[in-house]
Amino acid sequence: MPQVAVVTFDGFNEIDSFVAAAIVNRCRKQGLTAYITTPTPTVTSMNGVEITGQRSLEFVPEADVVLIGSGIKTRDVVADDALIDALPLDPSRQLIGAQCSGALVLARLGLLDDMPACTDVTSRPWVEAAGVEVLDAPFHARGTIATAGGCLAAQYLGAWTISRTLGEASARAAIDYVAPVGEQRATVERVFAALRAGEREPVS
């Protein structure tokens, strides 16, 4: 049963962590479960909401999928060697995704050395300063690594996670459920168009 760590740091962006986690958790009955995974027992969001983590970082190496959330303190995260050492991501056996400034963490771990990435407009200069090409796109994936930019692109990371673990039909059903009423079909089509576009290699 695949397990998903949604890594959530202090100062986190609520949309980024919770949209991805909640979409994945639409599939709990099918055995796919996402856990808010935090470096300390509690973390506080960029808007002051304190949450208790469901898993500690010790869960990260056990997880089948690791999604790195975003927030206002990600530059502190990548400057913290102990924190980075606690994130031993392995793209040969894990699916790895990053949302917005989460791309900085993947860059720090050397996971974006050979591929471009998506991030938000605020994080973009920092990701570029880390030597990573940033795309004008909401989602990009190559192999087992995906990045998304713009808070609501978290739905693309969620759909990608489900597609790659349970299959596209499950992902479509999850997006259909969370879509605005009356916009289900258009939302599903839009999400999967973004995933397909993001899985094509960009023209440089």
Place this chain on the structure above:
Amino acid sequence: MPQVAVVTFDGFNEIDSFVAAAIVNRCRKQGLTAYITTPTPTVTSMNGVEITGQRSLEFVPEADVVLIGSGIKTRDVVADDALIDALPLDPSRQLIGAQCSGALVLARLGLLDDMPACTDVTSRPWVEAAGVEVLDAPFHARGTIATAGGCLAAQYLGAWTISRTLGEASARAAIDYVAPVGEQRATVERVFAALRAGEREPVS
């Protein structure tokens, strides 16, 4: 400075509360602030995430805007007279919104006696059983009361809240920020088309 209570009960849906709150909080520098407002010091989401409320229900009568979140225990909420008594909503001086099963709370308070509502497909039979006409639409507003259906329709409640307090330009900027990168313009247009459609009276 307008303040927004995002009322969040035990068993809450994370997307519903946090998407609306985070979009509103894009406008904190303009003086509009949303607070996760809970009946107990902590509440636990439908997927097991414990959060600490930022405000208690005593904040509700002070708030300029009250958005009722959704969750898996809303039928228990409306059966709890003490909890309902702690929600003295006043549409003559407050903007009032409900997300998904939150419509049940507005119905219980008699706020939907004269207007149809939006809700999610799971809550629909319960809202109808409360005597409220349910629309096949993601968003409906009349005067100071709005309802939204489908988790991601929380962006419509967020945009409506900002539009009605700070104005449409601020709401457009907030949606632009949270939209997927490269899809900002299309997202803003889609959100405001949904708001305009939802502010027209439905043809019965």
